[in-house]
Amino acid sequence: MTVAGSTSVEPFAELLAEEYMRLHPGAYIYVQGGGSTAGVEAARSHAANIGMSSRSLLPSEKDLSAVMIARDAIALIVHPGNPIRNLSLVHVRDVFSGKIKRWKEVGGPDHPIVLVTREEGSGTREAFQKFVMGKEEISLAALVQDSNGAIRQVVSGDPNSIGYISLGLVNEKVIAMEISGVEASVSNIENGSYTLVRPFLFLFDGEPSLDAKAFVDFVLSPPAQKILSKEGLVSILPRAAQK
Amino acid sequence: MDIKEKLIEKALLVIALSSITILALITFFIFEEGLPLIWKVGPRAFILGNRWVPSQGSFGIFPMIVSSFWVTLGALLLGIPLGLACTIFLCELTPRSVGLFLRPAIHLLAAIPSVIYGFWGLVVFVPLVRNYLGGPGLSILSGSVILGFMILPTIISISEDSIKALPRTYKEGALALGATHWQTIWRVMIPAARSGIVASIILGMGRALGETMAMIMILGNAVQMPSSFLDSARTLTTNIGIEMGYASGDHRQALFATGIVLFVIIMILNSAAIVLSRRRAGG
Numbered sequence: 054m055t056v057a058g059s060t061s062v063e064p065f066a067e068l069l070a071e072e073y074m075r076l077h078p079g080a081y082i083y084v085q086g087g088g089s090t091a092g093v094e095a096a097r098s099h100a101a102n103i104g105m106s107s108r109s110l111l112p113s114e115k116d117l118s119a120v121m122i123a124r125d126a127i128a129l130i131v132h133p134g135n136p137i138r139n140l141s142l143v144h145v146r147d148v149f150s151g152k153i154k155r156w157k158e159v160g161g162p163d164h165p166i167v168l169v170t171r172e173e174g175s176g177t178r179e180a181f182q183k184f185v186m187g188k189e190e191i192s193l194a195a196l197v198q199d200s201n202g203a204i205r206q207v208v209s210g211d212p213n214s215i216g217y218i219s220l221g222l223v224n225e226k227v228i229a230m231e232i233s234g235v236e237a238s239v240s241n242i243e244n245g246s247y248t249l250v251r252p253f254l255f256l257f258d259g260e261p262s263l264d265a266k267a268f269v270d271f272v273l274s275p276p277a278q279k280i281l282s283k284e285g286l287v288s289i290l291p292r293a294a295q296k
Numbered sequence: 297m298d299i300k301e302k303l304i305e306k307a308l309l310v311i312a313l314s315s316i317t318i319l320a321l322i323t324f325f326i327f328e329e330g331l332p333l334i335w336k337v338g339p340r341a342f343i344l345g346n347r348w349v350p351s352q353g354s355f356g357i358f359p360m361i362v363s364s365f366w367v368t369l370g371a372l373l374l375g376i377p378l379g380l381a382c383t384i385f386l387c388e389l390t391p392r393s394v395g396l397f398l399r400p401a402i403h404l405l406a407a408i409p410s411v412i413y414g415f416w417g418l419v420v421f422v423p424l425v426r427n428y429l430g431g432p433g434l435s436i437l438s439g440s441v442i443l444g445f446m447i448l449p450t451i452i453s454i455s456e457d458s459i460k461a462l463p464r465t466y467k468e469g470a471l472a473l474g475a476t477h478w479q480t481i482w483r484v485m486i487p488a489a490r491s492g493i494v495a496s497i498i499l500g501m502g503r504a505l506g507e508t509m510a511m512i513m514i515l516g517n518a519v520q521m522p523s524s525f526l527d528s529a530r531t532l533t534t535n536i537g538i539e540m541g542y543a544s545g546d547h548r549q550a551l552f553a554t555g556i557v558l559f560v561i562i563m564i565l566n567s568a569a570i571v572l573s574r575r576r577a578g579g
Contacts (some may be wrong), residue, residue, distance in 0.1 A: 055549030060541070079309060086541075088541070088542040088544075090542075090544060091544070166431045171542070172517070172539050172542075173349070173351055173539050173542075173543075173547065174351045174539060174541065174543050174547060176542075185349070189348065193347070193348075193349075193519050193520040194517065194520045194528075195516055195517050195518060196432060196516040196517060197516070197517035197518060197519065197527050198517070199512065199517075199538045199539075199541065201485075206418070207432075207434065207516075210423060210426075211426060211432060211433065213432075235578075282479070284534070
């Protein structure tokens, strides 16, 4: 059985597939990347049994059925030495579009702001563009890194930098900022006050096959959801049900 | 016996041809994928355009051509003097015992994977630039320095070969006429081996232009036109390397088109190197 699509979902799907194969020795699940759009195409053309997407379906893609397996938040990160810990959404937009060029303009030290962004085509960048930038363009002067880990590496080394990564990948070397005073935490995501949140979807064209259905049921079950929340995603189950 | 030899000959011919066929296939594929986009955007807009925003249909790679040029130039500024100095030392001034150690060490420099150079640059050199010179550290300067080291083995081994290939009489004659050792090296041997040295520099330049992994890690990959050596930049190769993961449709074709431009530049450089080294063999 093949599961293909978003590279943001891929590592988590791989983890779940391994666990599933351990529990069901006869099963074999092959997980493949390619991006959310490739996931949509793979589901539609039946090239994969399950497509993966890290964004909501576009109106033109609504012919597919989607199952949300978890949610992921995008955190704005800065160096621990940066005194600024909170930015309004408007400020974030102005910083990333290049209108605000120095930390002084948002109440910080008089240093230039070093922007770090993902490359064109990345699902994380698309989500950031949609939630934060809207019609504005991310500055061409921004440094571009091709993974969450690379952005974290740059930001953890440069006190003047700011970037964005999956909340699950924030570690002690970087600080996740509050946005308009709202902390990026699981409870704030669950109650809807932190809004930089995107769904992780499994996609099917029509009814899933029996094998695929069994895997999806496993992914939605409490043990699998527990794995996902341990990896930093926001489970679709209320926390009480995971115990 | 004769038949066996013929068979082996033919087999070797087929193998040799197949490697050329693969080269031809790669060339064909790159052009077939990339050319339609160049025609669509217009060759001038593609090569001289300043904006690269594939999601909005802007495909201008001029900043990347310029960045490739600056990074390569920086690498040569470091690599040529250092490489030549090393070559002279290795050929003429090294005690045998030091040479036994130094030569393999330089060859080892060529064997280190580029991702290691990139990682070392990112962890060691980039913070130095950021802390002492300013800017994000991920910059043309950092990239040039790392590349300068990466092209050393190419420059040293080829120019060393060309100096070693000189007839002994050149050196002996110069010394017999009363030139000092240094005058012999600088006035006789280097000029005599010039075409080989130039070829080594051009090959080093090709290596610098083509380097991808280390540059993705060190240059910062910003798509703007760099305005100083402390600015982040994106070269032609890193543009392909960093964006190929998700690219589809026009965006994917534009990356192939970037490859065409790179291909043409490298072809010109390598042909120049071949012509120059032929001249050496003839003269």
